[in-house]
Amino acid sequence: MNYKLQWLLVDLNSFFASCEQQDNPALRGKPIAVVPMFAENTSCLAASVQAKKFGVKTGTKVFEARKLCPDIQFVCSGHRKYVEYHNRIVEAVHKVCPVEKVLSIDEMVCRLIGREQEYENALAIAQRVKKIILDEVGECLTSSVGLGPNICIAKIASDMQKPNGLVVIPKELILEKIGDLDVQAISGVGYNMKYRLNQKSFFKIKDLLAISEYEMQRVWGSIVGLRLAKELRGEDFARAQNKTAAFSHEHVLPPDLRTKEAAYKIIQKLLFKGCSRLRDTRRKARGVGISIRYMNGERFEKTIQFQDNDDAFYMLKQIDRVYARIGNEKPIKVGIVLFNLTEPGAEQFSFFDNQKNNKINQVLDLINDKHGANSIVSAGHLDVVGEAKARISFSHVPSLKEDYE
Ligand SMILES: [Mg+2]
Numbered sequence: 001m002n003y004k005l006q007w008l009l010v011d012l013n014s015f016f017a018s019c020e021q022q023d024n025p026a027l028r029g030k031p032i033a034v035v036p037m038f039a040e041n042t043s044c045l046a047a048s049v050q051a052k053k054f055g056v057k058t059g060t061k062v063f064e065a066r067k068l069c070p071d072i073q074f075v076c077s078g079h080r081k082y083v084e085y086h087n088r089i090v091e092a093v094h095k096v097c098p099v100e101k102v103l104s105i106d107e108m109v110c111r112l113i114g115r116e117q118e119y120e121n122a123l124a125i126a127q128r129v130k131k132i133i134l135d136e137v138g139e140c141l142t143s144s145v146g147l148g149p150n151i152c153i154a155k156i157a158s159d160m161q162k163p164n165g166l167v168v169i170p171k172e173l174i175l176e177k178i179g180d181l182d183v184q185a186i187s188g189v190g191y192n193m194k195y196r197l198n199q200k201s202f203f204k205i206k207d208l209l210a211i212s213e214y215e216m217q218r219v220w221g222s223i224v225g226l227r228l229a230k231e232l233r234g235e236d237f238a239r240a241q242n243k244t245a246a247f248s249h250e251h252v253l254p255p256d257l258r259t260k261e262a263a264y265k266i267i268q269k270l271l272f273k274g275c276s277r278l279r280d281t282r283r284k285a286r287g288v289g290i291s292i293r294y295m296n297g298e299r300f301e302k303t304i305q306f307q308d309n310d311d312a313f314y315m316l317k318q319i320d321r322v323y324a325r326i327g328n329e330k331p332i333k334v335g336i337v338l339f340n341l342t343e344p345g346a347e348q349f350s351f352f353d354n355q356k357n358n359k360i361n362q363v364l365d366l367i368n369d370k371h372g373a374n375s376i377v378s379a380g381h382l383d384v385v386g387e388a389k390a391r392i393s394f395s396h397v398p399s400l401k402e403d404y405e
């Protein structure tokens with residue numbers, strides 16, 4: 001076959017549950033669900049392959065899961081463990097084919113180049129990727145791999161066979177292979193978008209392939225539609241670039257911290273965390289933004305730009321000037337974003353580097369590295385250290401250095 005495949009996407013099956021089964025052989029082959037805490041009304045974060053057969057899935061309430069599957073066992077989530085497994089999986093996959101981009105804690109993509117793109121070779125690489133995860137990380141960590149002309153199609157392919165799947169969709173066979181799938185098979189098309197599309201008589205992927213790219217843009221109401229139209233036709237472009245444009249952190253304030261002063265301390269803490277992440281990845285930011293959402297629904301947003309910088313003390317000074325001018329409404333959520341990031345590893349010398357703060361930051365990183373996050377923090381946010389802990393999101397994989405709940 002002369003088909004070519006440009007992208008390989010690996011999606012781990014029932015990831016959190018598989019990690020638990022790998023760690024505890026007594027749970028293997030059994031229906032289990034991972035929960036954030038033991039309570040009947042909480043929702044499952046993940047269900048094992050065996051539990052899924054009974055209809056238990058992410059989001060199922062514990063009491064419902066018990067009804068669906070009386071033998072189900074619940075395990076409390078261990079986020080640090082999942083990050084460790086994630087790192088080992090990326091390392092293993094990397095040995096077969098360089099990982100271009102990590103999409104989430106249980107998904108990563110590899111860009112195939114040269115002869116790797118040839119159908120038979122791509123297929124062999126996919127099989128090796130699946131095998132090396134099982135061999136080097138653990139027998140419970142099965143994965144579904146999708147091969148396609150771009151990440152969007154590779155993702156759809158990986159979703160088509162679970163668990164332990166391998167689906168290949170060359171550009172030439174897109175219509176044939178996925179034309180009859182529901183529009184919701186497209187990553188990013190959630191319940192609301194599906195409803196909107198259905199209203200306009202688009203039900204299947206082939207309905208979207210039948211209209212022009214410009215009509216797609218109109219339907220979506222944004223450039224996202226145009227990009228998707230191209231991707232569904234097998235085009236590969238910008239999305240492939242592995243550039244992080246920004247680091248952002250945000251935090252919802254508990255009732256006792258909904259004051260201007262407490263919000264400031266949280267902002268400070270988020271800023272220190274963001275800057276430590278910058279130094280960790282040897283990047284610098286060229287701007288910082290702060291955002292505050294108030295109880296009354298209003299928002300405050302301000303961005304400040306500067307030369308390449310990774311120093312929280314310096315940035316805080318810039319923020320202080322802005323912060324002094326804002327009002328006293330009750331804040332409910334704060335966030336910071338470090339943007340216009342330099343490439344990782346870039347060692348740039350700036351005349352504006354503050355040598356003294358550099359030393360402080362190095363010591364700060366060193367101690368927190370050795371003794372765990374928050375062993376040493378700036379006195380300014382000492383009393384809010386317990387707030388804004390690292391949570392695992394499916395789009396941002398925290399580094400092991402961050403603190404976990
Ligand atoms: Mg998965």
